[in-house]
Each structure stands twice: as structure tokens, then as C-alpha cells.
Amino acid sequence: MPVPIGYEWLKEHFQLSVVPHSVRSFTGGLLGTRADQIKRHEILEQNLPDSARPEETLAGHLLFALEHEGANPAYLRQVFLQTGAKDQIQSTIQKRPSGRWSRRLWFWYEYLTETLLPLPDCKAVKYESVLDEERYFTAHPINIRRYCLRNNLPGHGRFLPLVQKTDALRKESDASLEQCLHSALADYDEEVFARASRFLTTYETRTSSEIESENITPDKYIRFGRALEMAGQTPLTKERLIEIQNIIKDGHQQEPDYRVEQNYIGGPGPQGVALPPPRPENIEDLMDDWFTMVERLADSDVPASVRAGILSASFVYLHPFIDGNGRISRYLIQDVLAKSGILKSGIILPVSGGILNRQKDYYQTLDLLSRAICAQTDYYIDEAGHITIEGETDHLFRYLDLTHYCQWLCEVIGDVAAHLLPKEIDTLVLADRLYRALDDLLDLSAKELRLMVKIILDNEGKLSKRKRKQFEFLTEHDFKQIDLVAAEVLKINTRQ
Structure with missing residues (x-):
């Protein structure tokens, strides 16, 4: 029987009202202790060995989630507002104030709740990024001495959409x-x-x-x-x-x-x-x-x-x-x-x-x-x-x-830039050529010429018998000449 860990455990345990995270983690699945992954409806589900299971506490699952499932400020903020969360998080940070994931948990808590914990700044250690730059698109980093972290979030504490680097x-x-x-x-x-x-x-x-x-x-x-x-x-x-x-x-x-x-x-x-x-x-x-x-x-x-x-x-x-x-x-x-x-x-x-x-x-x-x-x-x-x-x-x-x-x-x-844009400009160029050629041939107004060009291009180079009724004043000889001109213009365009 699979048992949730990380964000999924937090969601179920605290009945969070959130959009599901992109990763769900479990232990004790049907595959036993062998890790396995499967993607369902754009959510990655992973089964981990029992040894990966964190301490069965709010802080334990938070640290697991940050390390193994990525950042999700929607989950984090709701968990931080739970009764007793502040004391448990503070206690966890005090045990390892310089730890990589403790510092990130510390940052996220104060950043999202806009509340400072009664803790001194961490001792000087190597600066790391809040978001993994290999996993997420990020903004220019801002060093924060309190946690020895670089804030590279592409937003801020009250509005922070994330995009992963697939x-x-x-x-x-x-x-x-x-x-x-x-x-x-x-x-x-x-x-x-x-x-x-x-x-x-x-x-x-x-x-x-x-x-x-x-x-x-x-x-x-x-x-x-x-x-x-x-x-x-x-x-x-x-x-x-x-x-x-x-x-x-x-x-x-x-x-x-x-x-x-x-x-x-x-x-x-x-x-x-x-x-x-x-x-x-x-x-x-x-x-x-x-x-x-x-x-x-x-x-x-x-x-x-x-x-x-x-x-x-x-x-x-x-x-x-x-x-x-x-x-x-x-x-x-x-x-x-x-x-x-x-x-x-x-x-x-x-x-x-x-x-x-x-x-x-x-x-x-x-x-x-x-x-x-x-x-x-x-x-x-x-x-x-x-x-x-x-x-x-x-x-x-x-x-x-x-x-x-x-x-x-x-x-x-990408498709528009590579294909649709040049295709539409080619259509414009072709319409201009056809317009000029027909203008040399026929005594029609600009409005009538534009209509004829559109009909011909929409009908694969032909002025159909049904559409000819819109130009009843033209002769059969005119229509034959129109077909010849259209065929010649389209042939030139094809060769190019």
C-alpha cells in the first residue's frame, strides 16, 4: 500500500486547498523497495524505498519536499500557517542552521509569511541559490546574508509563478x-x-x-x-x-x-x-x-x-x-x-x-x-x-x-517564426503579383481586383464557375485569360 511523503503527505495531513504539485512521492508501493516513476496527467509519481522516508513531522516532510520534489510556494505558505508550524520549523533550523535545506526552509518561511523567526543570522557559509537553476527558470540573484542564499526567484513572495526547464x-x-x-x-x-x-x-x-x-x-x-x-x-x-x-x-x-x-x-x-x-x-x-x-x-x-x-x-x-x-x-x-x-x-x-x-x-x-x-x-x-x-x-x-x-x-x-510568418508574407507577395498582373489585363476597380485575387488564392489558383457570377460583366475570353495569368503567377512563385 503506497504511503505519501513530502508535499502529498502535507496536503493530506493538513487538508490543503492547493493545485496539485508536479511531483507526488510515496513509499511502500506495489514495487516494494525498488524506486520507480510514472507520469500521469502531467504529474510525476515516484515510489521510493522505505529508507527514504523522512521523520513523520511537518518539518521532516517539508525538508524532504524541498530537497526531492522542488519548490512549491503554494504548499509551503499554507503549511507555514498551520498551528505549531512556526515553533517546529524554528526548532528544526536551530539544530542545523547552516544546513543547505534548513537554510532554504528558513528563507521560505520568513519570505512567504513576512515574519522573522527569533534566530541570529547563520554563520558565513558558501552562498547557494534558492531555486535550482538547472531545474527552474530564474531571475538575477540577490544575495541575502541572513541565510547565505541568493534569491533568484522569478517573482516575489505574493506572486510567484514557476516554470521548470523541461x-x-x-x-x-x-x-x-x-x-x-x-x-x-x-x-x-x-x-x-x-x-x-x-x-x-x-x-x-x-x-x-x-x-x-x-x-x-x-x-x-x-x-x-x-x-x-x-x-x-x-x-x-x-x-x-x-x-x-x-x-x-x-x-x-x-x-x-x-x-x-x-x-x-x-x-x-x-x-x-x-x-x-x-x-x-x-x-x-x-x-x-x-x-x-x-x-x-x-x-x-x-x-x-x-x-x-x-x-x-x-x-x-x-x-x-x-x-x-x-x-x-x-x-x-x-x-x-x-x-x-x-x-x-x-x-x-x-x-x-x-x-x-x-x-x-x-x-x-x-x-x-x-x-x-x-x-x-x-x-x-x-x-x-x-x-x-x-x-x-x-x-x-x-x-x-x-x-x-x-x-x-x-x-x-517557434512554428510561427519558422513556417507561418514566411508563409503569410509569401502569400502577400503572391497576392501583389497577381493583383498587378490582373490589373494590366482587366479594367476593374481596386475593390473588384482585391476580391478576385482573394477568390483565386483561396481556391488553389482557380476562379470557379460559381464565383464567376460575381463578375458577370466579363466575357468567356476574359475568364480564360484570367486562368492563364493566375497559372503563370503561381508557377513563378512555385519555381521560387
């Missing part, structure tokens, strides 16, 4: 993404870039709205496009987020501040709730802490694609506005990439197009944490469809493990 994420770097973009765009001249800039902005605006299954008015098209073009050029502030939200929504839906109502993501009825975001009275505080985390991350060497994942995902889960949160989260991706200097001036990376191509995966990826948060939330929905959250839930959003989402987004960004 094999795939270890390959991420600003240099590799910049090289990928350079290779993809090397063959295009400045004139093409000028056209591509406007085209990609329009494309990103359209696909971001399509993800939300919402039609966008021409006016919002223009305004959101202008906002995208400003990504990376203005500080990220509360006022800026509200400005973006009000660009996205029509006048009667605009919000002057964060939401004051409880909303949720999902369909109607209790069974349709996919994510109940934090209560509105907690949003101002959570967002203040979110912005502090953003500043800490900005001054770090965490790759831009990973930072984009952290900001966009954490924002979506907080859901600070009634509506428009998804599109703002995708604006944040552009903002991070632009500020990193990876993108050429004026070029938008059409990430929303890449997400739209994997829309099912997008929602499934977000749903992994949504379900876990939902499972820890007590709520009810009244007959009018309004949701009410029972109890405090803001702690569920402060310390999320965003590894899975960041890995997925980095795959999308």
Missing part, C-alpha cells in the same frame, strides 16, 4: 528565436517588409478575434491594429491594460477599471464552469502583485518566449476584466517579444494565427490548470446564471506552475 524548454533562447526569424525573413526586401507590417497587424487582429469566435467591427479592427503596432513601445501599466480592453470592446461594454462582478469561463450551469477566476474584491491586490512580478521578470535572462508564456497565462487565469482577457493576453505576448528586441521594427509575429491553427490544443492546455483550480473552489450558480464564490481563493492564483503552458506556447511561437 528538455524542450532548455532549447529556448532569445538568440535561437532571433536566428530563426532572421533565416525565415532574410530573402525579403524593405518594400516587402513595409507591406508585410500592415498585413501582419491585420492578420493578428483578425485571428485573435477568431479565437474568441467574435466578429470585429472595422473601427475596432483599426484601433486594435494600432494598439498592436504600439506593443513594446509603451510601459505595461494598469492604465495601458484598460486602454487595450476598451479598444477591444464596444462603447457599452467598455470597463473603466477592473471588474467588480464575479465572472467565470465556460458554458451555462454548474457543470459548464471551466474556471472561476478570483473574487472581484481580490483583483486589485492580485494585479498589483502581478505587475511587481512583471517588473522582476523583465529584469531577467528568462527567454522572451517563456516570459511571454508566464505573463499571458497568469493574466488569463486572473481574468481581471469581464471580457476581452484572452485578446489582452495575446497582446502581452506581442509586447514581450517586441520589448526583447527580437522582432524587427514594425513586424508583428502572428502568434494568434498559430494558436488558431491549434485551437483545440490551446484550450486543452489552459484547461489543465483551470480544472485543478476549479476543483479547489466552492461556488454555486443561481437561477439567473450568476456565480458566487464561497471562501477565499486568491491563493490559488499566486503560485501557479506554468511549465506546461509555456512549453506549448514556445512550440507555437
Whole structure:
């Protein structure tokens, strides 16, 4: 019979309301004393020999968890608030004040509770990092003499999302993404870039709205496009987020501040709730802490694609506005990439197009944490469809493990940079050539020519008989010439 240790023991023993940790450890499993591992639903389960079992105390399992299962501030903070935890932790530290894991436990307790233990600073020993830099993405370290530790956390005590360095994420770097973009765009001249800039902005605006299954008015098209073009050029502030939200929504839906109502993501009825975001009275505080985390991350060497994942995902889960949160989260991706200097001036990376191509995966990826948060939330929905959250839930959003989402987004960004971006620019170049060729052949207005080009490109180079009805004033000879011109332009493009 497997018996939990570490974080799982702490969770069961103290009935913690937390999102499950990425590692669960047990002893006494079916494989006896042989260690074994298996991954289920993105959680690594490991069976360890009985000799690995720690002392059956709060402090014993805390030290085991920190050493063998990694950091989880959500678990740690809740355990630290348990009756008797302070005295037991203090006693444990006093026994080995210079121990590697004692010092880390000491740091985490004072950092997360903002309470100093009545202990003198530890004696001078070799400085070590709070987070294992081989395991986690970290920020620039700050030496703390009290524990002889380097605080390299990519956030702070009240908002600290973590991302683990999986094999795939270890390959991420600003240099590799910049090289990928350079290779993809090397063959295009400045004139093409000028056209591509406007085209990609329009494309990103359209696909971001399509993800939300919402039609966008021409006016919002223009305004959101202008906002995208400003990504990376203005500080990220509360006022800026509200400005973006009000660009996205029509006048009667605009919000002057964060939401004051409880909303949720999902369909109607209790069974349709996919994510109940934090209560509105907690949003101002959570967002203040979110912005502090953003500043800490900005001054770090965490790759831009990973930072984009952290900001966009954490924002979506907080859901600070009634509506428009998804599109703002995708604006944040552009903002991070632009500020990193990876993108050429004026070029938008059409990430929303890449997400739209994997829309099912997008929602499934977000749903992994949504379900876990939902499972820890007590709520009810009244007959009018309004949701009410029972109890405090803001702690569920402060310390999320965003590894899975960041890995997925980095795959999308890489695919967009290597394939979708040059493909869309090639389509633009091809459309320009076809437009000019048809303009030389036919006496049509610009609007009619653009429509014809779109129809031909959407139909693999053909103007179908059904679509010809939109140009009834043309002759059969005209249509034959159009087919010849389209075939020649497409043949030229294929050869290139």
C-alpha cells in the first residue's frame, strides 16, 4: 500500500486547498523497495524505498519536499500557517542552521509569511541559490546574508509563478528565436517588409478575434491594429491594460477599471464552469502583485518566449476584466517579444494565427490548470446564471506552475517564426503579383481586383464557375485569360 511523503503527505495531513504539485512521492508501493516513476496527467509519481522516508513531522516532510520534489510556494505558505508550524520549523533550523535545506526552509518561511523567526543570522557559509537553476527558470540573484542564499526567484513572495526547464524548454533562447526569424525573413526586401507590417497587424487582429469566435467591427479592427503596432513601445501599466480592453470592446461594454462582478469561463450551469477566476474584491491586490512580478521578470535572462508564456497565462487565469482577457493576453505576448528586441521594427509575429491553427490544443492546455483550480473552489450558480464564490481563493492564483503552458506556447511561437510568418508574407507577395498582373489585363476597380485575387488564392489558383457570377460583366475570353495569368503567377512563385 503506497504511503505519501513530502508535499502529498502535507496536503493530506493538513487538508490543503492547493493545485496539485508536479511531483507526488510515496513509499511502500506495489514495487516494494525498488524506486520507480510514472507520469500521469502531467504529474510525476515516484515510489521510493522505505529508507527514504523522512521523520513523520511537518518539518521532516517539508525538508524532504524541498530537497526531492522542488519548490512549491503554494504548499509551503499554507503549511507555514498551520498551528505549531512556526515553533517546529524554528526548532528544526536551530539544530542545523547552516544546513543547505534548513537554510532554504528558513528563507521560505520568513519570505512567504513576512515574519522573522527569533534566530541570529547563520554563520558565513558558501552562498547557494534558492531555486535550482538547472531545474527552474530564474531571475538575477540577490544575495541575502541572513541565510547565505541568493534569491533568484522569478517573482516575489505574493506572486510567484514557476516554470521548470523541461528538455524542450532548455532549447529556448532569445538568440535561437532571433536566428530563426532572421533565416525565415532574410530573402525579403524593405518594400516587402513595409507591406508585410500592415498585413501582419491585420492578420493578428483578425485571428485573435477568431479565437474568441467574435466578429470585429472595422473601427475596432483599426484601433486594435494600432494598439498592436504600439506593443513594446509603451510601459505595461494598469492604465495601458484598460486602454487595450476598451479598444477591444464596444462603447457599452467598455470597463473603466477592473471588474467588480464575479465572472467565470465556460458554458451555462454548474457543470459548464471551466474556471472561476478570483473574487472581484481580490483583483486589485492580485494585479498589483502581478505587475511587481512583471517588473522582476523583465529584469531577467528568462527567454522572451517563456516570459511571454508566464505573463499571458497568469493574466488569463486572473481574468481581471469581464471580457476581452484572452485578446489582452495575446497582446502581452506581442509586447514581450517586441520589448526583447527580437522582432524587427514594425513586424508583428502572428502568434494568434498559430494558436488558431491549434485551437483545440490551446484550450486543452489552459484547461489543465483551470480544472485543478476549479476543483479547489466552492461556488454555486443561481437561477439567473450568476456565480458566487464561497471562501477565499486568491491563493490559488499566486503560485501557479506554468511549465506546461509555456512549453506549448514556445512550440507555437517557434512554428510561427519558422513556417507561418514566411508563409503569410509569401502569400502577400503572391497576392501583389497577381493583383498587378490582373490589373494590366482587366479594367476593374481596386475593390473588384482585391476580391478576385482573394477568390483565386483561396481556391488553389482557380476562379470557379460559381464565383464567376460575381463578375458577370466579363466575357468567356476574359475568364480564360484570367486562368492563364493566375497559372503563370503561381508557377513563378512555385519555381521560387
